[in-house]
Each structure stands twice: as structure tokens, then as C-alpha cells.
Amino acid sequence: MDEQQRILQIFQSYREVNQAFFQVMKKVAQQHRITPIQLIVIRILKEHPEIKLTELAEKLNLGNSTTSGIIDRMVRDDLVCRARTEADRRAMTLTLSDKGNTLWEESNTTRTLLYQPLLQLSEEDQQQFLRIQTEILGILRKVKEDGAI
Incomplete structure (x- = not known):
């Protein structure tokens, strides 16, 4: 396998895993009647x-x-509260409302249940996965910073 194919294989694998995570997150959001970005x-x-x-x-x-x-939209739906800061009356801070906190707890429970099958990976595989992902992130961040081709 040549360099281009190996790079493409890594990229494609990451993309598929990312899409699968997003689909589960989308399912969690839908169950709680919010959008994934919310x-x-x-x-x-x-x-x-x-x-x-x-x-x-x-x-x-x-x-x-x-x-x-x-x-x-989240303020309108009573999920988020806006408040002016004491230091700068023009600046606004955002916090979760009581409804937003409740939704977090409920969605966190749903997400944990849906992602629980990931724990079928051995602890060693989980640690290896996290190590490799951290290494990939470091490489890609360096490429981004350097901007060199």
C-alpha cells in the first residue's frame, strides 16, 4: 500500500468513526427534542x-x-439564561437554566446507555486508542500551526 492510500485509509476510518459518534449523538438529541448542536x-x-x-x-x-x-432559541425554550456581568454591563454570560440542567442530566443518562457498548473494548485497547488519538491530534495540530506544504 502506498503513502496516499495509507493516509486515505486513516482519514476514512476516522471519518466513519466520527460519523457514527455523530449519529448516536443525533439520536440522543432527538430523544430529548433538541438539536445536536444544542x-x-x-x-x-x-x-x-x-x-x-x-x-x-x-x-x-x-x-x-x-x-x-x-x-x-435556547433562551426562548428556557434552556439557557443570559445575564449581564458585573464587571462589564455590556457583556453577557450564559448559564444553563433549571430546565437546561435537567435536560443535561437526562441526556447524559441516555448518552451513557447508548455509548456503553464501547466498553466492550478491553481496557488495554481503550488506552491504546486514546494514546493513538492523542498522537494523531498532536500531529494534526502541528501541521495546522506550521501551515507548511
Whole structure:
């Protein structure tokens, strides 16, 4: 197998695994009557309470206006609360509402159940997978930073 084929094989394998994870996440979101991106936003807000919109947009790899639209819908659905910061009255922080927190707990339970078959991999295989994935991420981040061809 030549270099191009090996690279393509790695890329294709990653793409298929990524799509499969997304399909399960989509199923979780649908069961809880939200979109996959809203599920991701809920997770980020759970991990980073009182985050600013620009920080959220960075974590989502989306623009501020796109992220703002997502948040507008989530505020309308009472999943997210906006609050002005004490330091800068123009700045807004985002937190999960009680309904958003409840939805996180419920969706987390669903997600855990749906992803549980992954634990069929031996602990050694799991550790090897995580090691290889970390190595791949490091390589790709370096390529991105260097930008060299």
C-alpha cells in the first residue's frame, strides 16, 4: 500500500468513526427534542458556567452570529439564561437554566446507555486508542500551526 492510500485509509476510518459518534449523538438529541448542536452547547455550558458568547463560539468553532442564533432559541425554550456581568454591563454570560440542567442530566443518562457498548473494548485497547488519538491530534495540530506544504 502506498503513502496516499495509507493516509486515505486513516482519514476514512476516522471519518466513519466520527460519523457514527455523530449519529448516536443525533439520536440522543432527538430523544430529548433538541438539536445536536444544542446538546453540545448544553455540555459546554455545564462544563463552563457563566461563559461569554464569544468564548462559546470559539469552543463550537462557529461565528458569533451563528452562536447567538442558537442561544436565542435556547433562551426562548428556557434552556439557557443570559445575564449581564458585573464587571462589564455590556457583556453577557450564559448559564444553563433549571430546565437546561435537567435536560443535561437526562441526556447524559441516555448518552451513557447508548455509548456503553464501547466498553466492550478491553481496557488495554481503550488506552491504546486514546494514546493513538492523542498522537494523531498532536500531529494534526502541528501541521495546522506550521501551515507548511
